[in-house]
Amino acid sequence: MRKLLPITLLSLSVLILLALRRGSQPIYIAGRPGVSAVGSDLAAVGCAPAPDLSAMRVDGQGKFAPFFIGWGHYSYKVHTNIDSAQLYFDQGLNLYYSYHLTEALASFKEAARFDPECTMAYWGQALSMGPYYNSYTYKMPAAVLSVLEQMNRTAANAPEKEKALVNVMGRRYSADTSDSQRKQLNRDYAEGLLQLMGRYPDDIDLKALYVDAVMLEHSWDFWTGDGQPKSWTTELVDDCNAILKAHPSHPAALHYKIHLVEASRHPEQALAAADSLQVVMPGVPHMVHMSSHMYQRNGLYAKGIDVNDKASQLAVQYDTTALNLKLGLFAQTHFDGVETYCALNANMYVKAIQTSYHLRKIILRSYKSRLANPFFQYLYMMPMMAYVRSGKWKVAMDEPAPDSSLHYASLLYEFGKGMACLRLHHMDSAERHLARLRLWLKDSSLTVRIMPFNAPIEGAKIAEAILAGEICFSKKDYKGAIRWLEKGVTVEDGMIYREPKDWPIPVRHYLGDCLLKLHRPADAEKVYREDLVHNPGNGWALVGLGRRAEYKKAFAKAEEVPTASVY
Structure with a gap:
């Protein structure tokens, strides 16, 4: 008999009073000459804070993650007979695609709680613990080694494609906890995914993971100052377009395409992706916010204000829905920063002042040390x-x-x-x-x-x-x-x-x-x-x-x- 997810009183958890709580993200030191060791401060603008491993505690019901509403319906089938494990794997993958790494990691751990033999639940944890969009500050957490052991232990009974994914994930890490070969490991991982794409050409998630892997090698570096694509950019945009042709609402392709073209001279090519994200993932703070990247790049500043308002409200919901994860509202420093920029450009002075003072209040109340x-x-x-x-x-x-x-x-x-x-x-x-x-x-x-x-x-x-x-x-x-x-x-x-x-x-x-x-x-x-x-x-x-x-x-x-x- 298959084990089912208990969702009793789920809606009640979402209606918790939206009390303003605050948490902090871990700081990863860049540690290179001439580069500031500010670590996760980059999350304020870089969209991809590291997962907070210290927050991986169960709640009062013994759960690592709640069911977050509003992440859509996208599913990637994995080898498990337990519905709840599949559901939480899907939640984890969708949240990983959304750069909600702490929530993704917790969701994959919840999938493993329901099915300890689900190889992909551990693969997802390793995915979430890897480099993120601000890879300059990344250093491999030692805890990933035990996750890899569990992933490899369960892989014996996994299907061939999952075994292949396990092997590629193994190329992303080494036993060297100093992570001194990180650049080469990132390249090996991306090349491994490219090889898998050749073996499984109809698997659009392999293509999405490959796009993600190469983007992480070149964070914020897709266009020259005079508007020319870097050597890796066109391929990645084409891959996103190919995914969207096969699945127009694929969350990763919608998200990544925006990042890939936002600095280009033709940002309008991702406006449709921006509009789609709000429909595909209406409850995910960062994905709702992502639409504003395109709106502010196309002069649609009022729309940028609206979606950042929604994203801020959703961030509060996430924080109060998963108190055990101590998410806090650090993401709001980014949402408020972009919203203020939109208001300045729209000459909406009242909104600009309201949002910029809210931003200042958050910094002074909860992140004052980051003023360094x-x-x-x-x-x-x-x-x-x-x-x-x-x-x-x-x-x-x-x-x-x-x-x-x-x-x-x-x-x-x-x-x-x-x-x-x-x-x-x-x-x-x-x-x-x-x-x-x-x-x-x-x-x-x-x-x-x-x-x-x-x-x-x-x-x-x-x-x-x-x-x-x-x-x-x-x-x-x-x-x-x-x-x-x-x-x-x-x-x-x-x-x-x-x-x-x-x-x-x-x-x-x-x-x-x-x-x-x-x-x-x-x-x-x-x-x-x-x-x-x-x-x-x-x-x-x-x-x-x-x-x-x-x-x-x-x-x-x-x-x-x-x-x-x-x-």
Whole structure:
């Protein structure tokens, strides 16, 4: 007789009061010269925090994982006679595809609890404990070795394909707990999956796992600065398209395609995937949020706001549904960061302030120690970016200075205050703020790059370029103004893509505005058209181009439609 999953009172667990709990993720040290050892801080923007192995405790009912609602219906059949083991394996695989690694690992452990002889339940655990999308900070957990032993022990009775998957998973790890050969192990694992694809060409999940494996070798590195695909990118996009042709709602292909094309010059090719994700996986926080990657890249900022609101609510549901996993709400720092970026670009000032202060509150309440990371200082200063983007100069003047130990936050504060003073015609004060900004610019800590993203010095140089350029323009040093702003454009164009972007207000918006004021409309038009290549559909460039019908639509939910590309 087959064992069935007890789901009594399941819906009640989902209706638990959404109390705001907080948890923390483990920190993995990169440990390489010139690279910040910030570890899981990357999860705030990198979408793939490591699974928290310390949280793998059972709940009061002896379960590793609850049944999470809303992950869809996708199933990959494995060798088991126990329905509950299959169900939790499917939940684990879908959550792995969604970058919910802690929940995935717990689900695979729950599958093994129902069927201790299910080889794929251990294979799934090994999958979840491997490199994640921010592989620069990964180090193999020692606990994976015992999982591999259980996987190999049960494989004797597994079907041939599962034995093959076990063998390939074995190539992903070694007994060397220092993980010194990680790069080669990642390559061996990807090559093993490629070989399996040849043996089982109709198995689209092997193709999805291969795409995942190669993406992990090249995290955030799929396009050149001038919009050309890297040598590995086209194959991966083609693989995703092939999967979607066979199964249009495959969760991994929808997710991975967005990551693969979001930094391209044609992000619109994954808009359909973004829309589908919300239908396919309506209850999974990260997958709902993933739609906003495409919405903000295609100028659909209001839609980006909506899905991040939903994702934040779902994160609370996950946290309260699985108290034993101590998930916390760290993901909200990412959701709020992207939502604020969307609100800035939509000129939805009220929403930008609401979300950016919520983000600041989360950081101060639960993740204050992470302010050592300059990117968290950038997130912390998002309210100041909202003041500058929407021209709220008097409010900016009242913004208190951050703690002086926060060097990058202090630099961004000087930028915002300098812009406010300039727009309020306090030139001397604006120049004093620029001078203080330049003192912070000398801080060597800003040159440390947090792999695989940008060093904060790049955002700092853009802040200097905008403020210096605008001061020059106000002093009628027009050549100096253009020179500074063009310098800022060069820095901005050289930055690695991430979301939210490391600098939220395109320098071209300032450059184009200056050129229009200098009665150089042809030059301004060129600048704005270039901006639309980098930031498709954004209303600010459309205002600069005078394309009224389009920018009115772009700012449909704004408190006011701007009359220029900058305030």
